[in-house]
Amino acid sequence: MTARHFDIAIIGSGIAGGALAVALKDSGLSVLLLDRRSGPLDTARGDHIQPAMQSVLSRWGVMDQLLEAGAERRAGTRWFDAEGAHIVTVPVPQGEDCAGAFLFLNHEKIGDILLDTAEEAGAMNITGLADWSLTRAVGSWRVDWQATEQSGSATCTMLVAADGTASTVRSRLKMGLDRHRYQYPIAVLYGRQQGVSDERTLDVYLAQERMVSLIPRTGGRTKVGFPVSPEDIGFWKTEPEESLHRRLTEWCPGVSFDSLTFGAIYPPVSQQSEPYRGEGALVLIGDARHAMHPARSMGMNTCFRVADQLADSLRCLSSGFSEAEVLPLLSEFGARFEQELTPRLAENHAAGLQMDTITGGGFTALKEQLQLAAADERILGAMASKAAGLTV
Numbered sequence: 001m002t003a004r005h006f007d008i009a010i011i012g013s014g015i016a017g018g019a020l021a022v023a024l025k026d027s028g029l030s031v032l033l034l035d036r037r038s039g040p041l042d043t044a045r046g047d048h049i050q051p052a053m054q055s056v057l058s059r060w061g062v063m064d065q066l067l068e069a070g071a072e073r074r075a076g077t078r079w080f081d082a083e084g085a086h087i088v089t090v091p092v093p094q095g096e097d098c099a100g101a102f103l104f105l106n107h108e109k110i111g112d113i114l115l116d117t118a119e120e121a122g123a124m125n126i127t128g129l130a131d132w133s134l135t136r137a138v139g140s141w142r143v144d145w146q147a148t149e150q151s152g153s154a155t156c157t158m159l160v161a162a163d164g165t166a167s168t169v170r171s172r173l174k175m176g177l178d179r180h181r182y183q184y185p186i187a188v189l190y191g192r193q194q195g196v197s198d199e200r201t202l203d204v205y206l207a208q209e210r211m212v213s214l215i216p217r218t219g220g221r222t223k224v225g226f227p228v229s230p231e232d233i234g235f236w237k238t239e240p241e242e243s244l245h246r247r248l249t250e251w252c253p254g255v256s257f258d259s260l261t262f263g264a265i266y267p268p269v270s271q272q273s274e275p276y277r278g279e280g281a282l283v284l285i286g287d288a289r290h291a292m293h294p295a296r297s298m299g300m301n302t303c304f305r306v307a308d309q310l311a312d313s314l315r316c317l318s319s320g321f322s323e324a325e326v327l328p329l330l331s332e333f334g335a336r337f338e339q340e341l342t343p344r345l346a347e348n349h350a351a352g353l354q355m356d357t358i359t360g361g362g363f364t365a366l367k368e369q370l371q372l373a374a375a376d377e378r379i380l381g382a383m384a385s386k387a388a389g390l391t392v
């Protein structure tokens, strides 16, 4: 079978793959996206775009589509204690270098916008892969695939693995992995909360036992996330709405829902893959490279950051580039990744560990830190800047 040649093939067209394809849209490089998925992305995942990332999305030309699709603005994060008393609101920094609000939109819509934009700019996007194989040729990779109705082949000079936490590219090429499995799964519920103001905020309750996050969704809805013990999963999956409601009201006094339904359970991990050290030009991005705990709205935002940095590293290439040309650029990108992202991953892991409890004891130490921030503008400003993605 004749195989069409692409400069870059990306395996996995989730947020990381889609973001890279969009970031490369004006580069003149030919891009192929391949994914086994045929439906939309999982709606529970990353839906809040940090202020610091919005200038990147503007530069990629997708901000208008996000707003047209219904993206809404949210202010900062409000923290409450186990009695429901407000401790502090971490604001969004205001300034020329930063959008003045988070932007939120359902994950699958963000993914669709990235892919539509990439396709409009000429990227080829093939979904529904039942199987695929990877072989090395001289100075390139060859991918052969079987999709629902057809098979196909392509060669590429550079291969990108953006196939998520359980990356098949990583396992097939036997790359190492440093993984921390958090003890407690995260339960996600969806509801319509009462008394939500027009200025949406992300609300975190430091309940006696666990941290409960009430995360704005578009149209006045709310996504609720909290750790559960494995024995409790059955309760959240099967009990009637009023039982779920009662339990949440115990944890978050003063919070009430008009409707509340169980969504899903996620086993959070923090993991970092080794960079590829074999023959050929290959790089891992997104969760395939650096999966994070969902505690601090960072996984998807880090996909944007890394896609932008990788596209920037490749900017000097022209279509038809050789492996010898791209390899040094990938080494530079890898070094930049280590330097800039390693501290962000460590910070996220610390937040993940803090949330990974169902015996939090009211989170005394965290509450004290938040009280300090409430009393000191400098500390509060530093927290705000970190949450916005402006600093680590």
Ligand SMILES: Cc1cc2nc3c(=O)[nH]c(=O)nc-3n(C[C@H](O)[C@H](O)[C@H](O)COP(=O)(O)OP(=O)(O)OC[C@H]3O[C@@H](n4cnc5c(N)ncnc54)[C@H](O)[C@@H]3O)c2cc1C
Binding pocket: 011, 012, 013, 014, 015, 016, 017, 034, 035, 036, 037, 041, 044, 045, 046, 047, 048, 129, 162, 163, 164, 165, 166, 167, 168, 169, 186, 188, 266, 285, 286, 287, 288, 292, 294, 296, 297, 298, 299, 300, 301, 302, 303
């Ligand atoms: C409950 C939850 C809430 C979250 N909330 C936030 C948040 O608020 N903010 C934030 O920034 N981040 C959040 N995240 C993290 C964020 O969603 C992820 O970091 C991000 O979506 C990762 O994107 P990705 O493209 O790397 O991986 P994925 O989204 O997993 O995409 C991988 C793609 O590869 C495809 N694929 C997988 N295997 C193969 C294969 N063998 N062959 C072909 N294709 C394959 C899949 O079909 C998929 O389309 C959350 C995560 C979870 C679980």
